[in-house]
Amino acid sequence: MSVADRLVRLYPPAFRDRWGEAMAEEVRAAGWRGWSDALRGAADLWLHPVLWPVDPGLVDAGPTDVRRADARDRRFGRAATLGVTVALFTVLLGHAIGEQGAPLADAPGGPWPARACAALLLLGLGLAAPRPKLSAGALGVLAGRAARRLGVPALLGAGVVVLARVHTGRAGLWEHLAVASWWLALAAAAVQTARAVSDVGGAVLVLPSAASLRLGLWSLTAGSLLTGAVALAVCFGRPHPDRIAVAAAGCLVLLAGALAATLRDLRVISGN
Secondary structure, eight states: OOHHHHHHTTSOHHHHHHHHHHHHHHHHHHGGGGHHHHHHHHHHHHTOGGGSOOOGGGTTSSOHHHHHHHHHHHHHHHHHHHHHHHHHHHHHHHHHHHHTTOOGGGSTTTTHHHHHHHHHHHHHHHHHSOEEOSSHHHHHHHHHHHHHHHHHHHHHHHHHHHHHHHTTTOOSHHHHHHHHHHHHHHHHHHHHHHHHHHHHOTTTEEOOOHHHHHHHHHHHHHHHHHHHHHHHHHHHTSSSOOHHHHHHHHHHHHHHHHHHHHHHHHHHHHHO
């Protein structure tokens, strides 16, 4: 597989199905000078899932109104998946910041800012996350998909717990291995949870309404931004700020920016 083909594989499936071959030809023609443009394009598309092209299978699938409704649902589903992903990684990064010795509860004002962050994230998830259909078939499909997606992270996390019990109090290689495996398990669980939400589709999940989705994304944006701001306040309020904690707090602000861009994209497609 050539470099151009590998770069095109970084793009979302909807883009690859429609323009993948033409994109690969353009990258091959440009040579190594086109690699950076291809990478930037892929990153930009993943940050704007609402603006992905309509799947080719929808072009001739039924009446115009049906096609538009299906395309809208898919766009809303991508926005909801992004919201769930950002919420999960906001929690993960907030936990990482606390593990670096800068818990959010140490912010000026005591634990209240941390509680406000948690409330905004929970409210956003409740409004923006798709809900499972209340049927035995739908719940069975969702449970099976979750088991397949989360099986490996769960086994890895269980292995870390066993390792910690066996080597209690022992520092060195085992401690570093346990810490690295634990964080790998948490990150993998977050990614696979988001993938499980995006995979099952409308046959199993009920998408939120347009108003609920927008309100939920606004709440998640505020929660991620506030979490990052609180974390930065805690970090820079210490004599020697931890670099890892500062970097994680900066990532939270960037995640809020991704959600804000999605809200803008939703407004754009609603106006079309």
